[in-house]
Amino acid sequence: MKNLNIHIEISPELYSKNPDSSELGHKIISNSIVLINDIGYEAFTFKKLGQLIESPESSIYRYFENKHALLVYLTSWYWTLIEYRLVFATTNVVSPEERLKKSIAILTQPILADNAFSYVDEVLLSKIIFTESLKVYHTKSVDVENKKGCFKAYKKVVQRVSNLILEINPKFKYPHMLVTTLIEGTHQQKYFAEHLPALTDVTKEKAFISDFYTTLIFKAIK
């Protein structure tokens, strides 16, 4: 995976003007990732981003209708990347249990090293997804956006891991629920560990969330 420099393409419904088609577009994407990480999605505005990249906010609006559309774009980018990682980590692995284990690892651990060939900082992007991704589909406009295909990349990842589960136990009835419980639960628990430790079981070892969900899933599909 590293240094492979894959190119991620995002479907045209997710932007007004393709940010991957100009330098300003690249600046918008890379700096928005930095800024959202810095001040959080709520405080993030196109005005502040414009000041950071020294362009008027009106220019940013040419690429994205609003900051929510930008977050949807970033999320889609992330899940497309995760799918590449899943494919890469599981090809040529014979045992489906082993493939599931590796997939769970990818879904439960934030990205730690950037491939450094793209204008997208994958480490920072992964952090954003862990803390902000809930806000992508918790809006009044979910249904409209869902029809537009905004969540396709996420759905594909869920489907892929669900298929893996069914390969191990074809009779298991709730593969999708199990996978989304894993993904969303991981994000949630990481947040709790940082802010509301009484709601989780924090230990010194960092991998405890990953461990918890790996065990949970294998017990569930048995």
Next chain:
Amino acid sequence: MKNLNIHIEISPELYSKNPDSSELGHKIISNSIVLINDIGYEAFTFKKLGQLIESPESSIYRYFENKHALLVYLTSWYWTLIEYRLVFATTNVVSPEERLKKSIAILTQPILADNAFSYVDEVLLSKIIFTESLKVYHTKSVDVENKKGCFKAYKKVVQRVSNLILEINPKFKYPHMLVTTLIEGTHQQKYFAEHLPALTDVTKEKAFISDFYTTLIFKAIK
């Protein structure tokens, strides 16, 4: 529980002026529940609430600093109610497995009938919690609010069910994670079933979320 008409008291840190101390306060609480259900938390404003109850928004600000403080109050009210329900459902039940089962049922099913003795519509409130509760602690101010005790009621519920799990299996390492995975997962899956069915496993039976998590938890603690 029904017709018991318990009185729920909320700690003074959660409001500027106690809404349970005046008629206007009661109107603010009951109508905010209706309005948030109608238009969603994002679109909800004190101005609109003021128009609904025919009072100026400045009067509402005397009770709550902002709409987030109001949501925190409502959430705290809900979890205090849930704790009463948990206690009520499990007293005099000898088997800890049976008590856990009943507790899971309470946590995974929305409230269906109001006790009708309070100015709080519990059915509507339960709906709000299922769809909006994430927004209560996903803010920049979590840490401050956590110190103020805004999430005490939720934590108490989690602790109570965690203790039940430890009663069944004292060696289980992640009781809190399991309980919050259950609670938050339930809310999430219900949302997915309504808006993003590809992320869940929808069937005709309504109880499938409750079934899924009940089985999951008992398998996990074995």
Next chain:
DNA sequence: GCAAATATAATAGTATTACTATCATATATG
């Protein structure tokens, strides 16, 4: 029964957000 305290109403005002619109200028393309 009346003064004092308190609660609410009525109104106005401010900074920020989330945009939209217009026009000028720079750059690329054919």
Next chain:
DNA sequence: CATATATGATAGTAATACTATTATATTTGC
């Protein structure tokens, strides 16, 4: 070199999330 396209500079608007002020009720304490 003319034209198209992208960006910059600037202005403006409606809504949101408040704060402040003053007036008018209502309660309460004596």
